[in-house]
Amino acid sequence: MELTPMIDKSSFEPIYLQIYNYIQEEIIAGRIEADSKLPSIRRLAQYLNISRTPVALAYDQLLAEGYIKSKPRSGYFAENVESIARSNYNLKQNKVSPTGNYSPIHHFYHSYQNDAIKYDFGYGTIDLHHFPLAKWRKFMNRSLLPENSFHLLYGDIQGEIGLRKEIASYLHQNRGVRCSPDQIVIGAGTFHSLDLLFQLIQNRTTSIAVESSVHVGVKALLNKFPFQVEPLDLELDGINLNKLKKKEVQAIYLTPSYQFPYGMTLSINKRIKLLKYATENQFYIIENDYDGEFRYNNRPIPSLQSLDNNGRVIYLGTFSKSLTPSFRISYLVLPTDLLCLFHLGKHSYDQHASPIFQKTLQWFMESGDFERHMRKMRTLYQKKHAIITSRFSDIFEDKIEIVGAGAGLHIVIKVKNDMDELKLIDTAKQFGVNVYPTSIYKIENHQEQDNILLLGFGGLSETAIEEGLRLLKIAWFPNNP
Template sequence: MIEFMFKLDETSDEALYMQLYRHIRDEIVLGHIAANVKLPSIRRLSAHLGVSRSPVALAYEQLLAEGYVRSKPRSGLFAAKLDTAGFSAEQRLGLKSRAVTASGTDSASAPAALPSPKRAYHASQREEVLYDFGYGSVDVASFPLAKWRRLMNRCLQPANSRLLLYGDLQGEPELRAEIAVYLRQMRGVHCLPEQIVVGAGTYHSLDLLFQLLQEDVTCMAAEEAVNDGVKALFEQFRFDCQPLQLESDGVRVEQLYSCAAQAVYVTPSHQFPYGMTMSAGKRIKLLQWATEQNAYIVENDYDGEFRYSGRPIPSLQSFDEEGRVIYVGTFSRSLTPSFRLSYLVLPLPLLERFRERKHSYDQLASPIFQMTLQMFMQTGDFERHMRKMRSVYHKKRDVLLSALRQAFPEHVDIIGADSGLHVLLRVQSRMSETELVEAASREGVAVYPISAYMLAAQMAEKGQHEASTVLLGFGGLSESDIRSGVGRLAQAWQAIRIT
């Protein structure tokens, strides 16, 4: 069973069912949907895309009539076997730019631009915290340990003794093949397994990337608030780092033209920590800037799989036709941070630079974990796990919002709740960010300051409202702990002077 990630254009003159038909047909022809793979049911695909069942049913009928899919009674529709052998990897890469897009236009002739020592993300084991709203935790109780253990045991059989040695520098080929399929179906990313480099966590991957970029980049622009580990990497590589102001729909792209940056770091699907999604208009402008300036866009899609309202948001890389976007992904949110598995999708020039060993990178991701994950994905267990976790986190998000609204019926704003595993709580109070955090801590509740993520040191520039904003992650708490933690938070802040 697969899922689809692509763009439906409701403003197009072409019917929705034809857009859907063309997309699935092209994926089958190009081999991105393998023969005998089951397509989602009409009900499930219509719910996933946020459309009625009629367009999906019509598209499936057309595919069936033309022989691109076949029907099995009481089982569903399956991709037909087509004779498309003989294409090299380079030819398949070229085919991407010539394939018919979901809007029914030839993309080759379409416009190029479619649209501190103390951790800042969870409490340490030495801290006495009853309810930790750190964003770095996930729901470990929902992880399928028994399935993972069985697969890992298979990796430890004598026939797989090679996994006890150093692994492939680029990552195990079988895992990279599974990641490529996953990214195309779930995030709309266009890539081949040859373009993927597996890493041991996001910072390991970014460290490699920044080594590869050193020849071209002296000035790196970035969103004015970024993950604290990313800040540390910027300092380590001594890039001239230029903060870009954040607006309600993403970075102010105009500032890029005045800062002479050769690359920009963004989190477009769910900005960290503020939570906004970059608008289509700004994505177009950002890609235009990268093309005009021959610059790179570093897209960190750290939790793009978890969205709770509207249609899934495709990756920025899915809009890129010029090879300017470098995609960074991780399994820390979808699985668990302890496995330390991440990946880069490199444009071809950077891939060539990697293969020429213009870096000091070594493969630190365990080959055993890599093969276990590959089998976990290949058997369909990963897809089932992701469906479960979307539901789990959706419920937790709803519980958190309900508890916050009940505890704070006025004088607070909840920001960035449509996706991801954290929200921001802006308190209309004369208390500072530090005072809010300390008051919560005295009640055994850990919430987190957003000033730790600012590239610019002057929080005053963000205004008084920003100074009274804290971060609450919910992934690692149970629903009952979320309610209890918010209750204690209300007690901690009951003496707040509301302005």
């Protein structure tokens, strides 16, 4: 079959969109019959005298929306429009997705109602006493003035352009990220953004490599999408790249600045090697830089995205640590090919981050208040980090090893007594202290129990940290006061 869409190179409508629209209309109108074979990407590109990229993008989107199907070694075929309608209906019926290994023992959930807990080393918390309430209120009030009431309506699906501009400039200055505001897509939290990203790449992704331990939110998403998951071992300087070389993957997910949960940093050598493999093998690197702003003992490490010259890195960030988790604002920085896919399908995604909060955040950033807040919080968290690490060494000496520290809002410790993870958590609880497991983050469920724990320090005062550690000493080493 030959296809002859009218390609207008002078049009504002991108070429891939013109091809996509044409084929979609032809299928719906029945002029391309169900099960008929479409020309290959190479052939159509040659025939239209254009590069393969726009044709591939158009086919990708048609595949994603179910207008065409791909048969291994045979090519692309038109779907039956009635079955498209039926499958859309089925999808709607089947909305609740399995959550897989999602564990209810989740460090995010602060034990608000539990009076018996005096000190909670919960990880999802931030320092509430230093939140700039008055400044935030000023901008929030502005967003509710009558002249701004249009922010009560739906916002731009990609996110408010003013906020995207602020984020692009902030990322450039603080994380070395090179991007234009057009590449940014605002979401309602890291896992909402990751979900959107997985939707974008799912048709071109069979296998995805991931760190051998990842956040439970990432685990839940890996279960939801039909990816083959390839866990990579973690070493002191980040993922084991030798294993990656042996695997054929289309994407890799990682937290290079401060591995979650264990806290190692991907070394510069490994960063360069990883970018090289990604370029040679054309896979994406999904960089979750969830707390890359906070680094205490040395200079902030530039993001992987800042070293990438070939559009392989997809950068993912959040305001949950730098400001507060409650506003639910995260962002994706997409390379241009994925941006095209996003625009093609954007009406089937949804903008979940409230336009009012986005606008307020934009003004907060424009005023310089965000930068000032970050400077203050860096100093504050640095102090808390110094206290928790030094007090652990003083109080516990060699009975505890600090496995991960130096950045972010949590540390990871290995307790050297005969208790396993659950026992350590339970015993601490009996003494009024909450500490958290790390085994729930493992991709592969090992039978053996660890004695490695995660302790957040962002939400605790310096005195509370000190007191909490004293109680832990009594709980875990009762014979060594």
